[in-house]
Amino acid sequence: MRLTVNGQPYDLAIAGHESLVAILRGRLGLTGTKVACGRGECGACTVLIDGKPAYACLTLAAACEGAAVSTIEGLGAAERLHALQQAFIAHDALQCGFCTPGQIMAAAALLAQTPRPTEAEVRHGMSGNLCRCGAYPKIVRAVLDAAQRLEAARGA
Amino acid sequence: MAPRKRPPAPARGASAPPAPTEAHRPPRFVATKVEIEGREETKIVELPDRNPQPWDDAAELHVVGARVPRMDAVEKVTGGARYTADVLRPGMLWAAVVRAPAAAGRATLDVSAALARPGVRGVLTLDDVRGIRLDGMQLLDDAIHYAGQPLCVVCADHYALARAGAAAVRVTVEPAPHAVNLEQALADGAPRVRSRGNVSPRSPRLIQRGDVDAGLHDAEVTITREYRTPVALHSALEPHGAVAEWEGGRLSVWESTQGIFNTRSDLAKALGLGLSNVRVMKDYMGGGFGAKNGASAAAYLAAVAARKLGRPVRCAWDREGEQTDAGNRSATVQRVTLGAKRDGTLTAIVLDATIPLGMGGWEAGPGRIYHELHACPNVRTSETFVYTNTGPMASFRAPGHTEGAFGLESALNALAGELGLDPLELRRRNYATADQSRDRRYSAKRLDECYRRGAERFGWHDRAARRATTSATHVRRGFGMAACVWGGGGGPPAYATVRLNRDGTADVLTGAQDLGTGSRTVLAQIAAETLGAKLADVRTVLGDTERLPFASNSWGSITTASVGPAVRAAAEEARDRLFEAAAAMLDAGVTELSSRDGVISVRGSERTMTIGEACNRLGDVMIMGQGSRGPNPEQTTIPAFGAHFAEVEVDVETGRVRVVRIVAAHDSGRIINPTLAESQLEGAVLQGLGYALFEERVLDARLGLPMNPTLHDYKVPTMADAPAIEGFFVGGADTVANHTGAKGLAEPPIIPVAPAIAAAVADAIGAEMPEIPMTPWRVLAELKTAG
Known part of the structure; x- marks a missing residue:
């Protein structure tokens, strides 16, 4: 499937059970998004999906096909902070x-x-x-x- | 190396007599006292060659004391900061832990189905870790001591596969009776929680001074109260976890720890390795609050699994593991009797406390603050520590004092009510000017200034006029206050190296940790001040046992006061060498040079050069300075103090408490960075607010199981709960404490929060609050009792 993260398209083979945060952190190396509870209680994994906030730990990666995912890494880099x-x-x-x-x-x-x-x-x-x-x-x-x-x- | 120009100066506070055989040469290694988490330890210290003049309040400082931004903030706001949770090693396996589903009994495991699952590479069971003990318990023991105890570990290619493997482990429990609370553990015929019995062998711990019976006899007013505090959970957002990797016989471990050197010792001992063959690293860390003071069970498991399976292994607790098996603040029952004269003079303080410890941990105890905070000639505390079938306690931000302050300060507030005295005035009338428990002086004490300025800022004396200004008829307003004392003088051993690169940038190297406290920033500020460098050119490198000199655990609020002086001494040595080199370049005498903001100048002349220019001309000659922390002054207690004032609104229909405002005035000596210090202060107030109002581990006594091991059910404060917090520091440098004048500040501000809020609630509803957290139903119950 195609996952768009911070404007970059990624073609990935994703199992149905894999969470968005597992893909972001484990597969794309975008470790800025944290996991503190893994069950939607703390907000540490908050990302934007089509501009709306979502818990990446409770979001299935497969459900993000075609959506634009934004993470902290895409918001602003050290030399150009948001x-x-x-x-x-x-x-x-x-x-x-x-x-x-x-x-x-x-x-x-x-x-x-x-x-x-x-x-x-x-x-x-x-x-x-x-x-x-x-x-x-x-x-x-x-x-x-x-x-x-x-x-x-x-x-x- | 340039020759040292100055002869060794005599160390302050070290006046050990000369050895009889070498009367001309004072001993180089002497003993000194260091207070850590309320416990005083004797440490050996090598007297430093260099003892800088203390920075007193008149010292002209430019970087120290400045509100500079946190130096690792850019990394943290961009997601670039790498926490232990972010460490990924090539070929790394992920571990998932199978935990005991009962509080007591014997477990039998069948791992065959787990091993057959895709991606599972192996399991660890008791036989793999026999002999490794934590808190007196065998790791992965088949004898179950508490619900949530690790029984076995499944390692797989990915975390999801490891979890699926863990779910496939069949656990059969032969149940046994448990005792998860005081009532069960102390009942006749209670099941034996530990082989030595259910009461700690050191209990009751009796500490006394004076004669409390005489003190009570002399009292004109006596009150007795019973207070209860809950088990609180640290709930750091980064759970305990480690990654372990072997290269031949050498082990590298990344761990979320407050003490890399403690972790190294623990692992080396357990695995039979030399210390030089274990490397422990920790860069960024998602909170500790006391629960991460040595090698965690996760670190042992990762190390053993990595050795067994031949691949790097990550083992980390999930949230439920963190909330059941990562330490906690002990609950307490405190029965307090105070005796006083009519004018408020205390004649006796008596505490009888019972503390369920879980399966172990250390015996922090609420008693000590009863001896320290207020002047009283007759004090007796008795503490009984009881083992229960729950996870062991671990230090939690001012362990013991935070619990004890709820009892002591609540009782003092009750006494003030009984005497018809202002609670602040009662404290002023019992002001301790020296450390009564150890019979020695304080390095400095400005609690009186905390009282005065805190009360002023809060409007304490006008509070009666504000009482009626509530938003609705069913909302009542109230005001309360409480005080605190805590150690935080720090001490040796701590070492630092400061080295200058050829472009003039500087590295501060020390094996300390930054838990989020700001150590990285304040140590750089101290080095930049001393070097006369630009702060932006100074970088602090922490958290690597292999590359950095020793610094102790980041605990007990000691890091700044322990490591700061070592950094200053190291920077001073580097600066002196730099000046020796620069003097020739500037055609001046060394003593004519000074440096500030990266520029070296010659007194009385226009000649200048930047530190970068000087270093560049030296090429690869490395300017380096070493520094160490000297001894503490003798016969001196080095405490931090504070006073909090709270305003609350209580809805008498729902029982809900809203904290409106907290004013927190603190004395922690010199403040290296007021912005960061205030951040810590506000954070501690919020943790204290959670302790006062929401936080409580709930166990089902019959099943022996935790009922709220999640962040949904265990309530930590949210943004919506945060009151207006006005935190500030009084006084200035404590030059007796150490030559930076700084003392600890992380822990003190949690201590007075709960009793100050409880007093405000009592003031609002006209009923004392004997138990925290003050949940709506407890408030309603007290209202009902009060009629």
């Missing part, structure tokens, strides 16, 4: 960083749907992404800041 990545760094919205790719992808989905979220909307919209280090207050600030940065960039 506004969310910049804001996460600026606000120190991370500690161990294990949940960070999922947090950022969930935030990207939130901002795609709600470009100017209120603080309450951020808290509600991202409460499915757990952070055991407790970076939440700074994640909220980073997402609100990124929304402003993105808006400024659109206006410019």
Whole structure:
């Protein structure tokens, strides 16, 4: 089947039971997407499928045929960081960083749907992404800041 | 190597008498005390050649103390950071663990169906690991000690195949009676949990000073309360796991660990290898919180499986494994009696505690903080540790003190109520100015400043006016506070090397770990400050036993205070060598040189050159400095302190508690990076909030099985639960502690959270909260009792 990840097409032989996250991490080497629970409880594996957030651990890879999958690696690289990545760094919205790719992808989905979220909307919209280090207050600030940065960039 | 220019300076705090046979030469190796996780250990230390002048509050520092971004943040936000969970080795097999489905009994395994499955390359059972023991238990034992205990491991080409193989292992259990809680373990005729009995042989652990009977006799007010705290689970997002690979007789292990050198020792001993034949690596790590302090069962299993099957093996716990078999914070029952004069002066503190340990672990105990936090001449604590058929405990962020603070600080708040005194005033009237439990001085103590500035920021004294401002008639507002003390002075041994590359960039090499705390960043800041280098040119390399000098486990909030001074000493030695080389290039004397932001300048002249230019002219001559951590000052306790103030809203119809705001004021000496320090502080407050309101491992007493071993059912705080947190640090450098002036800060801020919130809930509803987590039904029950 053909899987499109971060704009790159991949032709892969995929067994029916294989999860999207297993393919991303094991076969494509895209280890930015993490597995922390493997059962849709923590959000660490959040990716975008056709722009909508999805738990890659609960998504069958085979079901993604024809869809566009976006992972943290596709969002922005070190030399060209996405506004969310910049804001996460600026606000120190991370500690161990294990949940960070999922947090950022969930935030990207939130901002795609709600470009100017209120603080309450951020808290509600991202409460499915757990952070055991407790970076939440700074994640909220980073997402609100990124929304402003993105808006400024659109206006410019 | 350039000759050392300075004679060895006398080490601070090391005044061991000279050896009688060599009266002219003081001993080079001396003993010093180091406090780790509330336990004091005696360590040998080699007196360093170099003892930099302490950075006091007047020291002019540019990089240390600056709010610079986390230095590995780009790696973390791009997905480029490689965690142990991301390590893939060529030909690697994946392991899946078969776990005990009962709390006690004997297991018989039939692995034939698993071995017949596609992709399965082998299994490990008891015979493969006989002699390897963890927490006093044989690994893969067929005698079942707790539900979730590993029984066998199936290795296959992919994880899904390994899991399918594990599911095909037939486990037959001959059941035996179990004891999974205190009541069962202490009942008459209880099943024997461990061969030595159900109560630890060191129990009861009795620690006392003064005469509590006399203290209670002198008391004008006495209160007695019983407090209960739950078993809490670390729930790090990266589960325990390791990858092992053999090259001939040499073993390489990547493990998610807080201690690469401890892990190396554990593995070498178990496998009969020399330490130099075991290499342990850990780069990025998805949290530890105390549960990853040595080789995990997963690491032993990966190493043995890799040797047996001739391929690299990854063995990692799945989430259910992590929530049942990766350590936990012990539950406690604390019966507390306080005696006091009418003016609030404490005359006696008595604790009788019972602590179910699971199958083992170490005996952290809630008692110690009762001796340390408040002034009182008469204190007696008795702690009884009980074995149960559950997974062993493991250190969990301020182990013992966090549990103990809930009892002690809640009791103090209850006493304040009884006396009609402000809880803050009661604490001020019992302010300890020295370490009473060990009868010695503190290196520094600014808890009074935490009290004052925390109360100010919180508006503690105006709280009565804010009480009525709630959003609805069924919502009540309340306010509470609590304090903490914790070790965190760190100590030796810790070593670092700083080397300059020919382009002027610098590598800081030390075998410490960054758990997400920011060690990588703060150690680079210390080196950049000392070298006068640009921070961006300094990189910290951590986590490799083969390539890096020793540093201890990242535990007990000790890393900055232990490794920081070693890094500073190493950087100073490198800088002195650099200056010797640069002096000739700049036609100046060494003492005329200074460096800042990557530029070396000559005092009173315009002549400058960059560190990069100097290094480049030296070609491949390598400027290198070595540093080590010196001894701690003698007869001195080096603690960190803090005070928290909480505001909550309680819905008296549903029993739901919403924490509105926490103000957390802390004294941890010099703060190397305020931004990162505040991040840790906020994180600890949130973990404490989870402990106070949501987190509790639930076991079915009859079945002996965990009921909530998932992140859905075991509730850790989410973004929606996060209150406004105003965390800050008071005071400045603790120059008695060490020459960087910094102390630990990771653990202290979890300690006062639960009692501060409980006091606020009690204040809101007019009923004390004797048990956490304060779930809605517990709040409603207390409301009902209070009428």
